[in-house]
Amino acid sequence: MLFFNNIRYFLLYIIIEQWKINYVISIWPLFNSSNIYLLGLFYLNPNVSDSNNVAIQSRAMFKAAVLLSNQYNIKINGNLIGWRSGQTTGNLVDALSDTCRSVSQSNIVGIIGPTLSREAVIISPVGHSLGIPVIAYSATSPDLSDKTAYPNFYRTVPSDNTAAKALVKLFNRFNWTSCLIIYQNDAFGSGASKAISDAFHTSGLNVTQMLLFDIAKRSFRADLKNTLINSPTRIIILWAESIYTYIILEEALQSNVVGPYFTWILCSRISLNSFNITYKDNLIGMLLIEPVVGAVINAPYNVTLLNEAHKIWQEYENETFPGSTNVDDYALFAFDATWSLIKSLEELCLSTINNFSSSCLSFNSSSFCYDSRFIQSNLLLNQLDKTDFLGVSGSVQFGKNQADRINGSYYSIKNVQSSINGLIYVSVLEYSDLGNLRVPLQENIIVWPGNTLTQSTDRASLKGVTLRVGIMQAVPYTIVQKITDSNERTTIHYSGYIIDLIERLKTDIGFNPILQLAPSNQTYDELVKTVNQGINDIVVADVTVTSQRRKLVEFSTAISDTSLRIIMRKTRDANIDLLGFLKPFSPVVWILVLVTCIYSGILMCFIERKDNENLKDRSILSQLIMSIWYSFGNMMGYGADFDATNAAGRILTSGLYILSLILVASYTANLASNLTVTKSQFIVSGINDIKNGKIPANRIGIRVGTVSEAYYLSQISGGNRNFYPLLSRQQLFDSLLAGIIDVSLFDGRLGEYLLNNIYCNLTLVGDDFDTAIFAIVTP
Numbered sequence: 001m002l003f004f005n006n007i008r009y010f011l012l013y014i015i016i017e018q019w020k021i022n023y024v025i026s027i028w029p030l031f032n033s034s035n036i037y038l039l040g041l042f043y044l045n046p047n048v049s050d051s052n053n054v055a056i057q058s059r060a061m062f063k064a065a066v067l068l069s070n071q072y073n074i075k076i077n078g079n080l081i082g083w084r085s086g087q088t089t090g091n092l093v094d095a096l097s098d099t100c101r102s103v104s105q106s107n108i109v110g111i112i113g114p115t116l117s118r119e120a121v122i123i124s125p126v127g128h129s130l131g132i133p134v135i136a137y138s139a140t141s142p143d144l145s146d147k148t149a150y151p152n153f154y155r156t157v158p159s160d161n162t163a164a165k166a167l168v169k170l171f172n173r174f175n176w177t178s179c180l181i182i183y184q185n186d187a188f189g190s191g192a193s194k195a196i197s198d199a200f201h202t203s204g205l206n207v208t209q210m211l212l213f214d215i216a217k218r219s220f221r222a223d224l225k226n227t228l229i230n231s232p233t234r235i236i237i238l239w240a241e242s243i244y245t246y247i248i249l250e251e252a253l254q255s256n257v258v259g260p261y262f263t264w265i266l267c268s269r270i271s272l273n274s275f276n277i278t279y280k281d282n283l284i285g286m287l288l289i290e291p292v293v294g295a296v297i298n299a300p301y302n303v304t305l306l307n308e309a310h311k312i313w314q315e316y317e318n319e320t321f322p323g324s325t326n327v328d329d330y331a332l333f334a335f336d337a338t339w340s341l342i343k344s345l346e347e348l349c350l351s352t353i354n355n356f357s358s359s360c361l362s363f364n365s366s367s368f369c370y371d372s373r374f375i376q377s378n379l380l381l382n383q384l385d386k387t388d389f390l391g392v393s394g395s396v397q398f399g400k401n402q403a404d405r406i407n408g409s410y411y412s413i414k415n416v417q418s419s420i421n422g423l424i425y426v427s428v429l430e431y432s433d434l435g436n437l438r439v440p441l442q443e444n445i446i447v448w449p450g451n452t453l454t455q456s457t458d459r460a461s462l463k464g465v466t467l468r469v470g471i472m473q474a475v476p477y478t479i480v481q482k483i484t485d486s487n488e489r490t491t492i493h494y495s496g497y498i499i500d501l502i503e504r505l506k507t508d509i510g511f512n513p514i515l516q517l518a519p520s521n522q523t524y525d526e527l528v529k530t531v532n533q534g535i536n537d538i539v540v541a542d543v544t545v546t547s548q549r550r551k552l553v554e555f556s557t558a559i560s561d562t563s564l565r566i567i568m569r570k571t572r573d574a575n576i577d578l579l580g581f582l583k584p585f586s587p588v589v590w591i592l593v594l595v596t597c598i599y600s601g602i603l604m605c606f607i608e609r610k611d612n613e614n615l616k617d618r619s620i621l622s623q624l625i626m627s628i629w630y631s632f633g634n635m636m637g638y639g640a641d642f643d644a645t646n647a648a649g650r651i652l653t654s655g656l657y658i659l660s661l662i663l664v665a666s667y668t669a670n671l672a673s674n675l676t677v678t679k680s681q682f683i684v685s686g687i688n689d690i691k692n693g694k695i696p697a698n699r700i701g702i703r704v705g706t707v708s709e710a711y712y713l714s715q716i717s718g719g720n721r722n723f724y725p726l727l728s729r730q731q732l733f734d735s736l737l738a739g740i741i742d743v744s745l746f747d748g749r750l751g752e753y754l755l756n757n758i759y760c761n762l763t764l765v766g767d768d769f770d771t772a773i774f775a776i777v778t779p
């Protein structure tokens with residue numbers, strides 16, 4: 001029952017608002033006798049009271065400007081200027097229909113409006129076709145500044161190009177370097193987002209992402225919550241009309257992405273107290289950047305014109321007059337847009353009369369809209385280019401090929417704060433077209449999101465945020481143990497370098513980790529993809545940074561260096577060989593040494609047996625044995641227990657001594673070489689041996705989904721998966737020990753730890769290669 005009562009009250013409110021709008025239209029004086037009219041186009045939406053207030057005020061100031069020209073007795077062709085008013089709804093057909101209807105029925109010399117940028121990009125070409133100027137008071141799209149595309153367009157409201165410059169100043173003031181832009185998909189949103197993006201790029205600032213809001217479907221084309229949470233920035237610029245700003249903020253509030261960790265910058269003012277009271281604290285700290293008139297920042301403005309316009313408004317529509325200090329700035333822009341056209345018409349007619357022309361304005365009228373034509377179009381546009389007066393919004397001046405006012409563009413940056421009357425906008429900064437961003441004369445502190453005086457940062461903060469942290473069992477990085485207590489309850493305990501790192505990050509940053517252990521059969525590539533797929537928020541493990549993985553995810557700074565090495569089985573100890581001392585020389589060499597020893601002994605016996613006292617008086621056999629012993633001793637470098645006594649014996653001894661040096665040196669070198677080879681008999685010595693095919697491909701074990709696989713495919717096999725696939729680290733070790741594979745590629749540092757503490761029968765061979773880093777995987 002309460003629901004139906006609320007519906008009835010809501011419908012009654014809409015009827016009353018619509019009646020009030022119609023009533024307001026009907027009490028202003030009509031100009032049926034005038035021959036010259038200005039057409040005002042105003043956006044009215046019965047469902048949104050905020051936009052209607054702006055429309056009603058803008059229309060009132062438009063009519064006040066026309067009536068003020070009548071009071072000043074400004075006549076065109078001897079007639080006072082009249083007005084025609086059209087109501088647009090955001091539908092482009094409605095705007096075209098009102099324009100064509102008015103042009104077909106009256107002599108329209110200019111259009112004030114329309115309100116929306118998407119309407120202006122349609123009406124401005126129509127104005128060009130009819131030969132009449134279109135002067136906007138709230139259409140801010142930067143595209144409309146292009147005089148080539150829109151030669152008949154002018155505006156008194158600052159362009160979003162100026163807003164982009166003000167935002168750059170704002171970001172520099174608070175040392176922000178990045179933002180995310182949400183914009184509506186029309187000329188207003190897309191034009192502003194491009195202007196802001198270009199201005200930021202020129203100034204070295206970064207727009208991390210641009211999120212589009214579909215105004216027809218009233219929904220995003222991407223997930224708002226995930227996009228904002230996963231964004232590296234926490235500054236959100238929202239460029240949308242009031243009605244869509246409310247919808248977007250409502251969804252953002254429900255998704256908990258408005259305060260205290262996100263700073264929103266709005267471009268459209270909305271009623272803050274229309275949100276659920278539970279969201280009050282979330283809205284505190286938002287910023288609003290909006291164009292304002294000169295009076296707001298104490299710049300010069302025409303007080304006389306403003307007071308007279310207010311008097312006319314109060315005379316004809318007092319019930320909608322909000323008070324002289326509460327008139328909306330867009331209404332003042334509408335007055336100056338109207339007044340600039342009136343002043344240009346007046347100057348045009350004065351110059352024409354001075355040239356002795358009988359009529360300053362003339363038309364080719366037609367019942368068909370697009371066949372009508374204002375004859376003095378170029379003359380009127382020339383007068384508008386010369387416009388220079390002090391208006392109610394400040395200095396109004398146009399130039400040749402200048403759609404935007406040359407000066408008089410001001411912005412106010414307001415801060416959402418709490419008061420006894422609820423949430424309010426408080427002016428905290430001002431921007432002028434001189435490029436200055438300053439504190440207002442009445443200085444106000446800025447209350448940042450979270451209802452704090454501590455300035456917001458543009459970087460994502462994880463304090464208090466719960467993160468799903470993916471980990472992978474890998475001793476000693478992550479050690480998984482099952483512990484059974486006295487009640488026979490089993491719990492899983494994690495330890496290791498990675499767990500210590502997570503605890504340190506938890507302490508320093510303040511996030512709440514939920515550890516999610518990867519399945520034993522999950523590869524590192526699959527673990528990385530869990531972040532891309534939203535299964536894990538981050539992954540902290542011995543994950544190597546690669547170019548292929550960077551295409552899916554981002555990485556933190558390095559947490560450790562890493563490289564690959566060859567791992568293989570140790571060779572078995574050499575068997576004991578009692579004759580191993582003979583291996584330095586081949587059998588032929590040993591036979592030659594023996595023959596040389598015997599032959600030299602026979603020579604020594606023949607030479608020395610008569611003269612040498614040690615050989616005399618001995619039998620022939622004894623002399624021969626003693627001589628052979630003499631040769632053997634000298635060949636070994638030791639000598640014998642007697643010496644040669646004649647010249648021939650000494651020469652032979654010298655030869656044996658030289659031969660001794662050669663034999664000992666050769667034997668020592670060969671023996672050392674054989675012993676070294678025996679102690680280091682590995683199949684390969686480095687990665688080049690594998691590249692050169694020394695090991696058959698099917699004897700090389702590669703763990704699937706790891707950096708070693710990527711290296712093998714890119715540097716060794718040329719993309720051919722001809723290796724022996726391994727699915728886990730344990731399978732790698734088991735396959736090596738069982739002789740299923742001969743070698744594998746493995747992390748060097750981890751290999752040193754495991755081989756020194758667990759797998760003593762395995763060894764690392766060769767130098768490090770494929771140097772890289774471990775890092776934390778982030779979205």
